[in-house]
Structures are given as C-alpha cells and as structure tokens.
Amino acid sequence: MSVLPDNIESHLAAAAPSGIQLTSTTNTKGVCTSWCTLANKDDLLSTASLMKSLNARLSTITILQPKAKSAPPPKEGETQVAPSFFGGSASDGKTFEIDYHFDIDGDTLTLIVHVPYGGDVQSLTTLFRCADWPERELMELYSVVVRGHPDPRRLFIDPGIENAVLERLIPFSTLVNSATTKGLWEKILANKVSQS
Amino acid sequence: MSNFTIPVGPLNVALEEPMYFKVDVHGETVAHVDIHAGHVHRGIEYLVTKRNVFQNLVLTERICSLCSNSHPQAYAMAIEQIAGLTVPPRGEYMRVIADEIKRVASHLFNVGVLAHLVGFESLFMHVMEVREMMQDVKESVFGNRMDLGAHVIGGVRYNIDDDNLAYLKAQLDRIAPAVAEITELYRTNGSILGRTRGIGVLSHANAIDCSTVGPVARASGINYDVRVKAPYAAYDRLEVPVHVLPDGDVWSRAMVRLAEVATAIDLLRQCLDTLPEGPTSCTSERPPIPVGEAIGKCEAPRGELIYYVRMTDSPKPERVKWRVPSFMNWDALRFMMKDAKISDIAIIVNSIDPCISCTER
Numbered sequence: 001m002s003v004l005p006d007n008i009e010s011h012l013a014a015a016a017p018s019g020i021q022l023t024s025t026t027n028t029k030g031v032c033t034s035w036c037t038l039a040n041k042d043d044l045l046s047t048a049s050l051m052k053s054l055n056a057r058l059s060t061i062t063i064l065q066p067k068a069k070s071a072p073p074p075k076e077g078e079t080q081v082a083p084s085f086f087g088g089s090a091s092d093g094k095t096f097e098i099d100y101h102f103d104i105d106g107d108t109l110t111l112i113v114h115v116p117y118g119g120d121v122q123s124l125t126t127l128f129r130c131a132d133w134p135e136r137e138l139m140e141l142y143s144v145v146v147r148g149h150p151d152p153r154r155l156f157i158d159p160g161i162e163n164a165v166l167e168r169l170i171p172f173s174t175l176v177n178s179a180t181t182k183g184l185w186e187k188i189l190a191n192k193v194s195q196s
Numbered sequence: 197m198s199n200f201t202i203p204v205g206p207l208n209v210a211l212e213e214p215m216y217f218k219v220d221v222h223g224e225t226v227a228h229v230d231i232h233a234g235h236v237h238r239g240i241e242y243l244v245t246k247r248n249v250f251q252n253l254v255l256t257e258r259i260c261s262l263c264s265n266s267h268p269q270a271y272a273m274a275i276e277q278i279a280g281l282t283v284p285p286r287g288e289y290m291r292v293i294a295d296e297i298k299r300v301a302s303h304l305f306n307v308g309v310l311a312h313l314v315g316f317e318s319l320f321m322h323v324m325e326v327r328e329m330m331q332d333v334k335e336s337v338f339g340n341r342m343d344l345g346a347h348v349i350g351g352v353r354y355n356i357d358d359d360n361l362a363y364l365k366a367q368l369d370r371i372a373p374a375v376a377e378i379t380e381l382y383r384t385n386g387s388i389l390g391r392t393r394g395i396g397v398l399s400h401a402n403a404i405d406c407s408t409v410g411p412v413a414r415a416s417g418i419n420y421d422v423r424v425k426a427p428y429a430a431y432d433r434l435e436v437p438v439h440v441l442p443d444g445d446v447w448s449r450a451m452v453r454l455a456e457v458a459t460a461i462d463l464l465r466q467c468l469d470t471l472p473e474g475p476t477s478c479t480s481e482r483p484p485i486p487v488g489e490a491i492g493k494c495e496a497p498r499g500e501l502i503y504y505v506r507m508t509d510s511p512k513p514e515r516v517k518w519r520v521p522s523f524m525n526w527d528a529l530r531f532m533m534k535d536a537k538i539s540d541i542a543i544i545v546n547s548i549d550p551c552i553s554c555t556e557r
Contacts, residue, residue, distance in 0.1 A: 027277070031426045033491055057407050060519035062504050067514060101491065101502065106425030108491050108502075130407035130524055156234035156556050166242060 004032060004107055005054070012036055015050040016043035021086050032107040039087030041113040045122045048100065048111065052127050056102040056109065061134040063142055065167070068093035089114035096144050100124070120145035141166045198223070204541055206235050213552040215526075219533070219541065226533045226541070231526055237556040241517065248511040249275055249485050253347060260520070260554040261342050262305065265298040266496035267503075268347040270518070273428060273492030274505040275349050279485050285472040287351030288430040293467050294338070294346040294354075295429070295494070296460040300371070301330040302497035303411075303453040303460075306549045307382065310450055313543045314391045319381065326374045333367050336360065349485075351477025356468075365468055372461050379454040382447075392447035396532035396544035399444055406528040410499020410521045411452040412548050416444035422495035429494075434466050446547040453549075485511070498522055498549050520554035 004024075005011065012020050018040035026032045038044060051058075069083040069091040083091040094117035102109045115121050123146045124131035135146045136155040143164040146152065157165060199222050206214035214235035220228040240259055244252050256267040269291060276283065283291070308323035331341050337360055338344040346352050356364070382388050398408070403416035413420055421438045423431040439455040441448040485507055492503040499521030506515045525548040532544050 028282075029427045029432050031428075035489075059407075059500070059502050060504075060517065060523075062515065062517035064506065064515040064517075066506075067508055099504065101504065103500070103502075105420075106422070108426075108493070110491070128407070129405050130527065132527070133523065134519070154234070156237040158234065165239075 004034065004104060004109065008034075008109075011050055012047060015047045016040070018043055019087070020047075034107070034109040035112060036109060037086045037112040037114075041115055041119070041121055044100075044111065044113050045124070045127070048124050048127050051102050051104075051109070051111070054104055056104045058124065058128040058130055058134075059101040059103045059108070061131065061138060062099040062101065063138040063144065064097050064099075065094060065142065066091065066097050085114045087114060089116055092117075096142055098138065098144070115144055118143065120147050122146075123148040123150075125150055140164075143167060199227070202538070206232075213550070215545075215550065215552050217529075217541070217545075219538075221538060224538050226536045226538065229530050229533045231529070233526075233552075233556060235556070236553050238553075240557045244516045245512060245514065249507070249513065250349065250482055252513065252516065253349065254345075256518075257343050257345065257347075259518075259557060260551055262302045262551060263298065263496040263498060263501070263520070263554065264343045265294050265346060266494055266501050267518070269295065269429075270492040270494045270496075270501050270503040271505065271516070272347045272349050273494065274490040274503045275485060275492075275507075277490035277492065278488035278505065278507055279349070279483055281350045281478050281483060283351045283429070284475045284478055285430070286474045287476040287478070289467045289471050290346070290352040290354065290356070290476055291429040292431060292434065293356070293464060294344050294352070296463045296467075297330060297333055297337075298344070299460045299497045300457050300464075301327055301334070302549075303457045304330070304375075304378075306546070307378070307450050307453055309546055310392070310446070310543065311388070313546055314387055316385075316387050319378075319385075319388075323378055326371060326378065329367055329371050329374075333364060336363060348477055350479045350483060351475070353477065355476055356471070361468060361471075364464070368461055368464055368468075372458070375454070375457050375461065379451075379458070382450055382454060389447065391540070391543060392445065392450065392547075394443075394445050395540050396446045396536060396547055397444050398528050398532050400442070402531045403444060403528065406531070407524050408499075408528050409524050410496070410549075411449055411456065412525045412528060413499065414438065414440050415448035415452045417442045420500075422493050422500050426493055428492075430467065433470075434463055436463065446543055449547045449549075496521055498525070498551060518557075520551060522548070522551040522555045526550070526555065 009022050016038050021037040024034040071083045074080045085091055089095045096115040098113050100111040123135055135149055139146055140154050140157045201220050204217040204219050206216035216232040218230040219226055253268050256271045257264050259267050304323055304327035308320050312320040335341050346354055398416045400417040403413055403418055419438055419440050423436050424438055437459055439452050441452055487507055489506040494501055502519050504517045505513055508514045
C-alpha cells in the first residue's frame with residue numbers, strides 16, 4: 001500500500017551521489033516506514049529537494065549524539081579500526097546524528113545525516129518553510145551550526161543561557177531562570193537599574 | 197494613521213497559557229507578527245532520557261492536559277514497534293475509545309472558548325456544560341478527569357464492564373443531540389458568524405507551505421488525517437470520515453472541530469457495538485525492550501503527533517523526540533493575522549487551538 005514510488009531507492013541514490021543506505025518496513029496495517037542514511041551530509045539538500053518533488057511534508061527534525069559504538073576486536077595481524085558510521089564519520093560519542101522525518105501521505109521516510117562535532121549542516125528552510133523552528137531548536141540543544149538559516153535566534157531557551165544545553169548537565173532551576181523567587185526578583189531589579 | 201508595535205501576551209492571549217506576540221500595527225490593522233516562545237519550556241526531552249521506558253509512559257502523559265492521552269499512545273506505539281509487540285484487538289478498540297473521548301472534550305473546550313471570546317457567554321457556558329458530560333465519562337471509566345492513564349506498553353490498563361458500557365452508551369445518547377444543537381447554533385447564529393466568517397483566513401497554498409496539520413489544515417482544504425492515512429489501533433476497522441472545508445477562516449476551523457466531535461461520538465458507538473472479547477494487553481509483565489528505533493504517529497485532537505524513540509542497550513531511551521501538532525500551526529498565525537483587526541487577534545489565536553506546554557516541552 002506504500003505511496004512511495006517503487007524506484008525510490010534509485011531516485012535517492014541519484015540525488016545523493018556519495019551513497020545511501022535504505023531500509024524499509026511495512027507494518028500489518030500497511031503503513032511504511034523507511035530510513036535512508038546519507039554517506040555525506042552535503043547531499044542533504046539535493047535529497048530533500050527530491051522529497052519536496054514527491055510532495056513530502058517535513059514532519060520534524062531529531063538531533064542526537066549517539067553513544068560511541070564498541071569496536072569489534074581486531075583480527076590477528078590487523079590493526080584496530082576506530083568505529084564509524086556509514087559514510088565515515090567517527091562514532092566517538094560526540095558526532096551528531098540529525099534525522100529529518102518526512103511524511104508522504106501517511107508513510108514516513110527519515111533522512112539521516114551524521115555531522116562531526118563542531119560541524120555544520122545546510123538549512124532546509126529554502127525548501128521547507130516549516131524547517132525554521134526545528135532548526136532553531138536543534139541549534140540551541142547542541143553546538144551544531146545550521147548554514148543559511150534566515151533567523152538563527154534562540155527559540156525556547158533564553159539567550160542569556162550558554163549554548164548547547166543537551167551537551168552538559170544544567171540544574172533545572174537554572175534552566176528555567178528562577179533558582180529562587182527572590183533571586184529572580186533581584187535579577188529583574190538589577191536589569192532595571194542597568195537599563196535606566 | 198500611525199504605526200505602533202504592541203505586545204500581545206505572554207499571558208491570557210486566549211487561554212491562560214503564555215505565548216508572546218509582538219504585533220506591528222498600522223492604525224488598527226495588523227501589519228506584522230513576531231512570535232516569542234519559551235515561557236513554559238521545561239526540558240522534558242532531557243528528562244525522558246533519565247527515566248526508563250515504563251516511567252516515561254507516565255511522564256509523557258503529563259506533557260499536555262488536553263491531548264494527554266495521545267502522548268503515551270504514540271510513545272507506546274513506537275516502543276511496541278521496537279519490541280515487536282502486538283496489541284490484542286480489545287486493547288486496540290480500548291485505545292480508540294480513550295482517544296475519541298479525549299477528542300470530544302478537547303474540541304468542545306476549544307469551540308466553547310471561541311464563544312467566550314466572541315462575547316457569547318451563555319453559549320460558552322452551555323458548551324462547557326455539554327463537555328462536562330464527557331468529563332463525567334472520563335471520571336467514571338478512567339477515574340480521572342484529565343490524565344486517563346489508559347496506556348501500558350502492549351495495550352491498555354483499563355477495561356469496560358457491562359455497567360460502564362451501558363453508562364457510556366447512555367451518556368453518548370445525551371451528548372449527541374446536545375452537540376447537534378450546538379453545531380446548528382455555530383452554523384447559523386449571527387453573533388458567531390459576524391465575528392468568525394472571513395476572519396483569520398489561511399489559504400490552501402499557505403496551509404501547505406506552513407505544513408499545518410489537524411483541523412487547521414482540514415479547514416483549509418487539506419485532506420489529511422493520520423487515522424485514515426496511517427491507520428493505527430482499531431481505526432483500520434472503523435468508518436472514519438474526514439471533514440474538510442475550503443475557506444480556511446476561524447468559522448471553518450470551528451465547524452471542522454464540531455463535525456469531528458459528531459464523528460468521535462459515532463466512532464465511540466461503533467467501538468462499543470463491536471467491542472471484541474479478550475485481553476486488553478499482550479503482556480502483564482514488563483517486556484524486555486531491545487535495541488532499535490521507531491516512529492509512532494497518531495491523530496491527537498490538534499492533528500498529527502509524531503514520536504521518535506531510539507533505544508540502545510540501556511533501559512533508558514537514548515533519545516525521544518516528539519513534535520506536537522501545535523508546533524506546526526504557530527507559523528500559520530502570521531498569515532491568519534495579516535491585515536486582521538487588533539480586536540480579532542485573540543479569536544484568531546484561539547482558532548489554531550494552541551497548546552503551548554506541548555509546543556515547548
């Protein structure tokens with residue numbers, strides 16, 4: 001019942017010359033879920049425009065820092081190979097994985113890119129207007145740079161808080177900017193004095 | 197006429213949830229809207245990675261009040277996919293029942309608040325009174341008025357006995373004519389039509405551009421409902437009509453919601469009439485959850501809710517990400533409010549049925 005074209009794999013491979021890894025499953029109710037890992041994050045824009053031409057809707061974007069994979073023990077006479085993701089980004093616990101979840105008339109196709117720590121990724125806002133907020137959110141959660149975002153302000157987290165909140169432990173009271181009611185009030189008064 | 201920038205919110209724009217709109221006005225007409233979010237950001241996406249799979253079922257239910265049932269449902273669906281669990285038929289019907297009860301209450305709340313914003317207080321109170329019958333159902337069947345606590349991984353944790361079945365049917369027979377009467381009022385009443393017809397228009401093209409979901413999208417002519425496009429629970433065995441209107445104004449959004457209330461009542465009746473016997477959950481134990489990732493999608497009252505879950509070898513998920521329907525619909529307000537009058541701002545904001553605690557997590 002999948003609404004994806006049968007030759008979706010060759011379309012995706014043509015849009016991402018560096019290589020793709022595609023898996024698909026269809027559940028008992030006929031809903032298809034596909035995962036497509038791109039070898040090179042720079043192929044993102046071309047594959048996303050393929051999704052646009054298929055009338056896909058960008059549902060949301062997930063960013064995470066996957067735990068480092070444990071490397072298999074080296075065979076005799078071989079040197080230890082550092083674990084890596086498809087495409088060669090190091091699986092060191094710091095590399096970012098960004099998942100772009102697309103909805104195509106009920107089916108879900110997720111484009112996956114790996115971005116080395118401190119790296120950047122192209123904004124999808126030129127293709128999908130709704131990428132605006134999710135990209136602003138991922139920029140405040142992790143220290144990843146989205147290139148070409150038209151409005152890279154903070155979305156939810158106060159600009160006064162240091163960047164990349166999911167990369168470190170932040171006490172909840174600090175996160176919500178109200179350690180104590182008195183502390184907050186004094187902060188407001190101090191701001192008022194410094195402004196006047 | 198002069199140009200001003202006026203603050204709308206963060207408190208009490210339409211409901212008591214905080215969202216701040218910086219509105220540039222020319223005379224009385226809105227020229228530009230800037231949306232500032234973040235007033236109820238609680239970092240729940242961080243918290244879920246510090247709790248195990250089963251504790252998170254409780255936490256996700258507390259993200260939002262009006263769609264509290266949809267969060268654990270989509271989350272459980274994702275976990276069940278990873279673990280390869282199949283919900284038994286009775287459990288699937290029970291999930292639909294919980295879902296549709298919440299939808300009736302949620303939609304009635306929103307159209308009720310619309311009457312309040314229009315200034316039609318007696319209608320507001322009447323709608324809330326009708327909604328109260330559904331609140332009684334929740335309290336009687338689930339023991340709670342808001343958080344139903346219906347779901348477990350692998351099914352549901354409540355059951356409907358013969359007494360509750362008869363009670364539920366009797367309540368539906370009381371609610372259905374009241375909803376029909378309310379719908380007729382919204383269709384014909386001059387006070388309602390005067391304040392909602394042609395107000396806050398979102399064109400079909402803009403609705404697609406903003407990737408709107410739920411009643412907001414359907415009122416702008418987008419035929420999309422997760423229950424039909426990506427069926428889950430027992431929806432593949434039920435008759436689910438999708439209500440679509442072409443005009444995209446505040447009135448259309450209210451009418452889509454009212455039509456969906458009638459459909460929800462019909463779905464509840466279909467479920468109660470054909471409720472299969474058997475267990476409500478595939479396991480009474482806490483099943484082992486293997487390594488994997490999955491997506492769970494369901495139609496919350498406000499539209500498509502999507503959950504992404506990644507499990508590693510830890511009992512705590514490595515990442516859980518969810519995107520609530522309101523998250524997509526905020527952007528559409530910029531188009532709806534363009535050239536609107538200041539006095540219509542609250543009505544327009546309410547028409548997307550915004551949920552801020554959901555949006556900001």
